[in-house]
Amino acid sequence: MAATGEALTPQGYIQHHLTNLAVGEGFWTWHIDSLLFSVGLGVLFLWIFRSVGKKATTGVPGKLQCFVEMIVEFVDNSVKETFHGRNTLIAPLALTIFVWVFMMNFMDMVPVDWLPHTAALLGVPYLKVVPTTDLNITLSLALGVFALIIYYSIKVKGVSGFVKELTLQPFNHWAMIPVNLLLETVTLIAKPISLALRLFGNLYAGELIFILIALMYGANWLIASLGVTLQLGWLIFHILVITLQAFIFMMLTIVYLSMAHEDH
Amino acid sequence: MNINATLIGQTVAFFIFVWFCMKYVWPPLMNAIEERQKRIADGLANADRAAKDLELAQAKATEQLKEAKATANEIIESANKRKAQIVEEAKAEADAERARIIAQGKAEIEAERNRVKEELRKQVATLALVGAEKILERSIDQAAHSDIVEKLVAEI
Numbered sequence: 001m002a003a004t005g006e007a008l009t010p011q012g013y014i015q016h017h018l019t020n021l022a023v024g025e026g027f028w029t030w031h032i033d034s035l036l037f038s039v040g041l042g043v044l045f046l047w048i049f050r051s052v053g054k055k056a057t058t059g060v061p062g063k064l065q066c067f068v069e070m071i072v073e074f075v076d077n078s079v080k081e082t083f084h085g086r087n088t089l090i091a092p093l094a095l096t097i098f099v100w101v102f103m104m105n106f107m108d109m110v111p112v113d114w115l116p117h118t119a120a121l122l123g124v125p126y127l128k129v130v131p132t133t134d135l136n137i138t139l140s141l142a143l144g145v146f147a148l149i150i151y152y153s154i155k156v157k158g159v160s161g162f163v164k165e166l167t168l169q170p171f172n173h174w175a176m177i178p179v180n181l182l183l184e185t186v187t188l189i190a191k192p193i194s195l196a197l198r199l200f201g202n203l204y205a206g207e208l209i210f211i212l213i214a215l216m217y218g219a220n221w222l223i224a225s226l227g228v229t230l231q232l233g234w235l236i237f238h239i240l241v242i243t244l245q246a247f248i249f250m251m252l253t254i255v256y257l258s259m260a261h262e263d264h
Numbered sequence: 265m266n267i268n269a270t271l272i273g274q275t276v277a278f279f280i281f282v283w284f285c286m287k288y289v290w291p292p293l294m295n296a297i298e299e300r301q302k303r304i305a306d307g308l309a310n311a312d313r314a315a316k317d318l319e320l321a322q323a324k325a326t327e328q329l330k331e332a333k334a335t336a337n338e339i340i341e342s343a344n345k346r347k348a349q350i351v352e353e354a355k356a357e358a359d360a361e362r363a364r365i366i367a368q369g370k371a372e373i374e375a376e377r378n379r380v381k382e383e384l385r386k387q388v389a390t391l392a393l394v395g396a397e398k399i400l401e402r403s404i405d406q407a408a409h410s411d412i413v414e415k416l417v418a419e420i
Binding site for chain 2: 020022024026027028029030031034035038039042045046049050052053054056057058059061065068069072073076088089091092093095096100134135136137139140141143144
């Protein structure tokens with residue numbers, strides 16, 4: 001499992017699993033595996049949903065169409081409950097985030113060694129298969145949402161309205177403008193940061209526990225059998241976590257955008 | 265965990281995916297769902313309407329049945345009445361006929377009696393005359409009493 005230059009020690013094993021397949025130098029480093037898996041899963045999601053959408057019948061739907069419609073309706077209801085404005089972007093955005101994040105999280109369900117080991121056999125030194133354990137991925141999703149927050153804040157309230165919101169709240173007095181600005185800026189910046197770190201933290205920790213459990217297979221049979229039980233338990237629990245994290249990311253996106261649409 | 269260019273790539277992918285989803289994925293799915301919801305709602309409404317129609321039709325049928333029964337009863341009743349009337353009329357006619365026949369018989373009897381009476385009277389007169397003639401033949405002169413006899417004859 002260990003690539004060239006890394007000894008087969010627990011530290012080396014963990015380190016190997018947490019290293020991205022990267023090209024480039026400094027800032028211009030590209031995490032090929034994260035990009036590949038995230039874009040691949042995104043395309044898979046869009047392809048499945050698009051093909052179902054193209055063939056969608058208004059009569060008796062097939063099982064796949066039912067499944068897709070269940071997800072779409074679930075997202076649509078969540079959006080309708082939280083967001084009361086008229087915006088055709090929010091619902092598709094929420095759907096994209098929910099399904100995409102869920103699929104990226106779901107890569108965590110694949111046993112930790114399968115894909116990296118296969119890749120190693122094919123001569124690829126590193127492979128990190130869960131894109132959401134890469135901070136770049138979660139942060140870029142969060143920044144995308146953040147950009148939309150800024151865009152809609154300005155679009156709905158105008159530049160002056162947005163500035164007023166940043167400066168005249170929560171204390172509506174001119175002398176308090178610096179305090180307000182500080183508070184509101186922190187609040188604003190906290191939104192994408194918390195979005196990104198929450199998802200990243202949960203999935204990174206989950207992945208790490210899977211890796212630690214996988215380490216147990218290297219010990220004697222008693223510990224290994226314990227590892228099987230642990231892995232199963234953690235896997236079942238993790239199904240909840242990945243779904244919940246995808247849902248939370250979606251809900252918070254809706255809530256933030258709905259706040260951006262509110263005029264105070 | 266260093267932030268690097270992956271961020272840029274992923275952000276671009278994110279916006280492309282969201283745009284694609286908004287443009288090509290969401291509308292057909294939502295249309296299908298809404299269309300089906302409408303059809304189901306219409307179907308339910310139709311079912312409701314059909315049930316109401318059925319109820320109405322049943323009520324109407326019951327009503328008509330009742331009416332038909334009433335009409336039948338009326339017809340039977342009027343038929344009964346008519347029957348009684350016909351019987352009554354026939355009875356009356358028969359009575360009248362009987363009375364007429366009786367009256368006719370009586371009249372005929374009366375006429376016969378009168379005729380017989382007349383005949384009898386004539387015969388009695390003749391007899392009386394003959395008797396008187398016989399009596400007078402012996403006692404009176406025919407010439408002297410002929411005027412009386414003639415008078416008598418004229419009287420009869």
